[in-house]
Amino acid sequence: MNIYREISELQKELLEINQKSSSVGFVPTMGALHQGHLALIEKAKQENDFVICSIFVNRIQFNNIEDYEKYPQTENKDIELLKEKNCDIIFIPTEKEIFPNIDNFFFNFENLDKVMEGKFRQGHFSGVVKVVKCFFEIINPDRAYFGEKDFQQLTIIKEFAKQNFPTIEIIACSTVREFDGLAMSSRNVRLTEEERKVAPFIYKTLKRVKEKKINETVNDIKQWVIKEIDSQQFMSLEYFEISSSLTLQPIEKWEDSKNIVACIAVFVGNVRLIDNIIIEN
Numbered sequence: 151m152n153i154y155r156e157i158s159e160l161q162k163e164l165l166e167i168n169q170k171s172s173s174v175g176f177v178p179t180m181g182a183l184h185q186g187h188l189a190l191i192e193k194a195k196q197e198n199d200f201v202i203c204s205i206f207v208n209r210i211q212f213n214n215i216e217d218y219e220k221y222p223q224t225e226n227k228d229i230e231l232l233k234e235k236n237c238d239i240i241f242i243p244t245e246k247e248i249f250p251n252i253d254n255f256f257f258n259f260e261n262l263d264k265v266m267e268g269k270f271r272q273g274h275f276s277g278v279v280k281v282v283k284c285f286f287e288i289i290n291p292d293r294a295y296f297g298e299k300d301f302q303q304l305t306i307i308k309e310f311a312k313q314n315f316p317t318i319e320i321i322a323c324s325t326v327r328e329f330d331g332l333a334m335s336s337r338n339v340r341l342t343e344e345e346r347k348v349a350p351f352i353y354k355t356l357k358r359v360k361e362k363k364i365n366e367t368v369n370d371i372k373q374w375v376i377k378e379i380d381s382q383q384f385m386s387l388e389y390f391e392i393s394s395s396l397t398l399q400p401i402e403k404w405e406d407s408k409n410i411v412a413c414i415a416v417f418v419g420n421v422r423l424i425d426n427i428i429i430e431n
């Protein structure tokens with residue numbers, strides 16, 4: 151496994167890989183790796199000759215400086231985990247290496263970023279798309295892997311790639327959960343013991359939403375979720391939406407869309423967690 155911190159060094163190896171016509175799978179991460187990331191690496195290993203994982207905490211996608219500063223950094227452990235998964239290349243660039251390669255690219259999100267994460271985290275998706283564009287240009291992979299936990303990000307990246315990098319296939323991977331249903335996230339380590347105990351309530355609520363769909367209206371369920379989450383100790387709901395999983399626009403009635411996703415963002419103490427469940431596909 152080779153570790154590169156400079157674009158030019160990475161590209162030397164990529165040139166050799168390209169000369170052999172080998173396929174390249176790319177897993178972009180911000181480090182603090184958990185089983186969710188490792189599942190992306192595993193899938194990428196199955197589908198490609200070479201797998202590259204990047205670790206870069208992308209400051210420009212954080213709307214909250216405290217969230218950025220507290221973002222866990224566990225480089226040595228990450229490298230060990232990637233070695234165990236036989237990842238072929240790790241790319242760990244500095245800001246000095248990446249930022250000069252980020253241009254003032256403007257992506258027209260249409261309405262995809264007007265809701266949920268985009269509404270509550272101003273500038274977040276613009277920062278994500280800029281860094282992903284930069285990595286796609288450097289690596290030009292055949293496939294890139296993203297988790298369904300960040301459902302809105304995945305939808306936006308699919309659209310972005312379709313328009314700007316049509317040769318790169320975007321592969322979605324299912325959310326990996328802890329034994330009690332909590333979606334794996336690098337932010338989970340910031341929960342206190344008591345907060346960690348209540349956090350699985352988020353996914354439990356989402357599962358109940360899916361059951362309730364049979365005989366309750368969209369609006370009734372929304373009101374129910376607001377009450378449920380806010381009645382829990384340590385929890386405060388930022389948003390809960392029932393939306394088309396294609397356009398991400400909220401629906402008012404079940405008949406409004408055939409593809410439905412329920413998405414949620416909750417503060418558990420100071421830690422902001424997101425999750426989602428597919429209601430209909």
Ligand code: PAF
Binds near residue numbers: 178180
């Ligand atoms: O999902 C993430 O970890 C980040 O948003 C990504 C895709 C690595 C871009 O910084």
